[in-house]
Amino acid sequence: MADFFQTLLRGRPNGLRSRILGKITGARPADPTSAAGSTRREPPARAPDVHVEAAEKSMALHKEPPRDVTPPEGYEVVLHKDALEKGKIIEIIIGGTAIAIANVDGTYYATSNTCAHAEGPLGEGTLEGCIVTCPYHGWKYDVRDGSCKTNAYAKVATYPTQIVGNAVCVKL
Ligand code: FES
Incomplete structure (x- = not known):
């Protein structure tokens, strides 16, 4: 008007x-x-691809596990492979079992989510290379074989993983 x-x-x-x-x-x-x-306000000029990349990243992080994938015998689809950035680890519950999935430079590893010290959630820990640090008291584990770097007598279970299409599949 x-x-x-x-x-x-x-x-x-x-x-x-x-x-x-x-x-x-x-x-x-x-x-x-x-x-x-x-007096009409025009939208500001769009900033270069930074926002687009951030939006795509955000969308990737919310990707659902693919439903059109048939996992190998004994495996279950647990995650879209773009839903977990390199260098990150997350907790996923499959059939009532909590596991931690780590993305180490594009290779996915699955371990028990439960720290051998006092049951801290490893999927909420920090990942550096292939070592996850428990968020509770800092015990460190190698996600490739579950060995504990803090206590030689401790270990967490590991599970085989396979990528099928865009799906990360884990055998429990
Ligand atoms: S519960 Fe993991 S270090 Fe204590």
């Missing part, structure tokens, strides 16, 4: 009234392609 009255008073941005007004007041006629002569 404001645009209508503005056009009624000043004329169209490049129209005769607008040019005459511009000569009288010294103001330049409004550029119809800019928002300067209009």
Whole structure:
């Protein structure tokens, strides 16, 4: 509505009234392609691909496990392979069993989610290379074989993984 009255008073941005007004007041006629002569707010210029990448990453993180995949005998589809960034570990519950899935440079490893020390959730720990650190008291485990680097007598179970299409499959 404001645009209508503005056009009624000043004329169209490049129209005769607008040019005459511009000569009288010294103001330049409004550029119809800019928002300067209009009260309408144009959307800001889109920032380069940073936002697009962030949005794609965010979408990937919310990808559901693929349903169109037939896992190998004895395996279960647990995750879309793009749902877990390299260097990250997460907790997943399959059939009532909590496991931790780690992405080590594009290779996925599955271990028990339960720390041998006091049952801390390894899937909530931090991953550096192939070593996960328990969030509770800092015991460290190698996700490739479940060996504990803090206590030589401790170990967590590991499970075979396979990638089928976009699916990470785990055999429990
Ligand atoms: S529960 Fe994992 S270090 Fe203590």
